[in-house]
Amino acid sequence: MDKANLDWQNIGFGYIQTEERYVANYKNGAWDKGALTKDATVVLSECAGVLQYAQTIFEGLKAYTTKNGDVVTFRPDLNAKRLNDSARRMEMPVIPEEQFLEGVRQVVNGNRAYVPPFGSGATLYLRPYMFGSNPVIGVKPADEYQFRIFATPVGPYFKGGAKPITIRVCDYDRAAPNGTGHIKAGLNYAMSLHAIVEAHELGYDENMYLDAKTRTKVEETGGANFIFITKDNKVVTPKSSTILPSITRKSLLYVAKEYLGLEVEEREVDVEELKDFAECGLCGTAAVISPVGKIVNHGEEIVFPSGMDQMGKVTQKLYDTLTGIQMGEIEAPKGWIYVI
Numbered sequence: 001m002d003k004a005n006l007d008w009q010n011i012g013f014g015y016i017q018t019e020e021r022y023v024a025n026y027k028n029g030a031w032d033k034g035a036l037t038k039d040a041t042v043v044l045s046e047c048a049g050v051l052q053y054a055q056t057i058f059e060g061l062k063a064y065t066t067k068n069g070d071v072v073t074f075r076p077d078l079n080a081k082r083l084n085d086s087a088r089r090m091e092m093p094v095i096p097e098e099q100f101l102e103g104v105r106q107v108v109n110g111n112r113a114y115v116p117p118f119g120s121g122a123t124l125y126l127r128p129y130m131f132g133s134n135p136v137i138g139v140k141p142a143d144e145y146q147f148r149i150f151a152t153p154v155g156p157y158f159k160g161g162a163k164p165i166t167i168r169v170c171d172y173d174r175a176a177p178n179g180t181g182h183i184k185a186g187l188n189y190a191m192s193l194h195a196i197v198e199a200h201e202l203g204y205d206e207n208m209y210l211d212a213k214t215r216t217k218v219e220e221t222g223g224a225n226f227i228f229i230t231k232d233n234k235v236v237t238p239k240s241s242t243i244l245p246s247i248t249r250k251s252l253l254y255v256a257k258e259y260l261g262l263e264v265e266e267r268e269v270d271v272e273e274l275k276d277f278a279e280c281g282l283c284g285t286a287a288v289i290s291p292v293g294k295i296v297n298h299g300e301e302i303v304f305p306s307g308m309d310q311m312g313k314v315t316q317k318l319y320d321t322l323t324g325i326q327m328g329e330i331e332a333p334k335g336w337i338y339v340i
Contacts, residue, residue: 062125124152170207179242227252281318
């Protein structure tokens with residue numbers, strides 16, 4: 001199949017409509033088998049559950065062209081499991097993992113012309129999501145749901161390389177104890193929008209959220225987990241029941257230990273420890289790792305020894321190893337790569 005006529009080096013990180021998307025409907029207690037459609041519109045009742053009470057969850061993953069020409073996705077089974085964890089917490093029906101993976105396969109195959117070529121730095125971003133679709137006026141879960149997956153080609157998250165960013169310690173709370181911080185629900189991201197707009201207006205790239213109970217422990221940003229490197233090259237990531245379990249973070253910790261031979265710790269991280277770390281990064285699907293050069297904690301500037309010019313050495317090794325695995329340049333652990 002011929003590739004779409006796109007400038008792969010300069011398409012940016014935004015939505016580009018593609019040819020096919022997958023749609024399945026849940027009604028009378030069961031999912032239908034789902035199918036591809038060329039229709040990119042969603043038609044809903046004005047009283048749909050998603051519109052009234054934000055009953056919606058989502059995932060994000062990518063398809064890549066590897067060095068040998070295969071089209072693959074990275075650990076999509078974990079996306080399926082996490083979507084279903086979100087569904088259970090939001091009183092939504094789980095979708096069989098096999099159906100999730102089949103939907104991913106169909107969407108990638110239906111849009112192969114939009115899978116960027118190897119070496120372009122671009123990827124095909126996949127967005128699986130589910131929402132309450134029938135009219136709901138009383139505060140209760142919907143009875144009917146729609147599950148969809150669309151695809152859009154995206155360029156490198158950082159054009160010209162990943163430059164370290166500046167973030168602030170945020171006064172807003174991202175997630176309450178026993179709340180929904182550990183799931184990928186749309187409502188979690190909606191509440192972060194005001195905080196990120198404010199951060200940008202003040203000259204910061206992102207927010208660091210602290211735990212809502214004591215406001216002393218590092219949690220995450222609005223859409224990524226933290227990863228820290230100590231001065232003796234130990235990899236540390238915050239542990240909390242209100243942090244979204246990032247698939248990228250999980251993979252990076254494995255890479256650190258099994259590929260790079262580094263010591264790994266998943267534990268509570270006190271905000272007072274920040275000045276003691278050598279490197280800091282944000283990890284997630286979009287950028288893999290975004291290096292952090294400086295954190296501002298209410299006027300106190302913490303500049304990491306890795307500096308504001310480039311990604312830290314250990315962080316760079318983690319990034320290069322994981323992206324090498326994703327692109328087929330480094331042998332992957334069993335089960336990580338799903339060939340379409």
